[in-house]
Amino acid sequence: VADVIARASEALRADLIVVGSAGRGTVGRALFGSVARRLIHIARRPVVVVPAAVRVRRGESLRILAATDGSRASTAAIRFAATAVRRARRASLEVLTVGTLRRDLAVGFSAAVLALVPYEDLRESERRAADTILRKAAQAARARGVRARVRFFEPRTTRRVADLIAARARRARAHLVVVGSEGRGAVEAWAVGSVALRLVSISRRPVLLVRPARRTR
Numbered sequence: 039v040a041d042v043i044a045r046a047s048e049a050l051r052a053d054l055i056v057v058g059s060a061g062r063g064t065v066g067r068a069l070f071g072s073v074a075r076r077l078i079h080i081a082r083r084p085v086v087v088v089p090a091a092v093r094v095r096r097g098e099s100l101r102i103l104a105a106t107d108g109s110r111a112s113t114a115a116i117r118f119a120a121t122a123v124r125r126a127r128r129a130s131l132e133v134l135t136v137g138t139l140r141r142d143l144a145v146g147f148s149a150a151v152l153a154l155v156p157y158e159d160l161r162e163s164e165r166r167a168a169d170t171i172l173r174k175a176a177q178a179a180r181a182r183g184v185r186a187r188v189r190f191f192e193p194r195t196t197r198r199v200a201d202l203i204a205a206r207a208r209r210a211r212a213h214l215v216v217v218g219s220e221g222r223g224a225v226e227a228w229a230v231g232s233v234a235l236r237l238v239s240i241s242r243r244p245v246l247l248v249r250p251a252r253r254t255r
Contacts, residue, residue, distance in 0.1 A: 040076035047083045054246075056086045059238070078219060078235065078247055084118060088244045092213050100129035103212035104186075105203045107135060107233075108171035111218025114250040116175045119216040120182035131184055133175045134206055136199045137192040139164045144196045165190065200236035207243045219247040 047055050057074045077085050094100060104119040106112035116133060123129040139160055172188040179186040193202055207215045219234040238245045 040073045040080060043073070043077060044081045044083075047081060052083050054086055055081055055083050056088065059087050059089050074238070075235070078238065082249055084246055084248045086214075086244055086246045087238045090242055092243060094213055098128075100126050100214075101132070101210060101212045102129060102214045102216060103132050103134060103203075103207050103210055104175075104216040105134050105136070105233075105237075106171060106175050106218070108167075108174065109218060109220075110250045111220050111248070113174070113178055113218070115216045115218035115246075115248040116178045116186075117182060118246070118248045120179040120184040120186065122214075122216075123184045124182055131179060131186040132210060132212070133172060133179065133186045133188045134203065135168050135171050135175075135188075135190055136202050137164050137168065137190065138199060140193060141196040141198070161192075165192075198233075198236060200233045200240060203233075203237055204241045204243070207241065212243055214244050214246055215241060216246045216248065219249055 043055060043057075046052075055077060057077060059074050074085075074087050078087075100123075102119050102123055104116050106116055119131055123131045143155060143157075143160075168190040172190060176186055176188050189206075191202060191206065203215065203217070206212075215237065217234045217237060219232075234245075234247050238247070
């Protein structure tokens with residue numbers, strides 16, 4: 039079914055593919071994997087996965103949250119989100135990048151090694167990298183005629199990035215979460231723990247996944 043939908047989206051030159059999802063928990067995610075999960079991997083068009091209704095009151099501004107890690111896919115997502123904001127009558131864009139230093143250290147090193155790590159130096163390096171990522175994201179939004187609010191979130195826990203993005207979307211009452219996806223294969227996505235894939239499976243807000251344009255040789 040997913041292959042047919044993907045081919046139809048190309049034939050129709052669709053701007054978006056919209057699918058629903060109600061899968062939650064281990065079993066729910068396994069069931070969800072049939073159509074929506076495969077579409078995320080194979081579709082060249084942006085895919086919106088809608089887990090539940092998100093109401094927008096009359097006269098209310100549309101709130102879009104875009105998450106970025108500075109990758110090519112993330113830049114494509116920022117541009118797509120900014121274009122959507124520009125075309126909407128009333129809309130705002132928040133761009134978020136999440137620090138991973140605490141989780142990276144906790145997962146990759148023992149307590150004995152961590153005692154020798156220059157944590158504050160690494161923390162400052164991460165902040166500088168985040169500033170660069172957000173500056174480029176803001177520039178990408180301005181190129182589309184949109185002024186984005188940028189935010190660096192430095193977690194105090196080792197929670198996954200996708201969980202933190204989903205939590206921020208709830209707090210910000212975002213109507214849509216936009217992320218980039220390189221469309222990795224199922225095996226690779228399992229190995230690297232794709233942020234986009236997990237976000238789709240846990241978010242209670244609609245998630246839009248944007249693929250970057252194919253590189254030309």
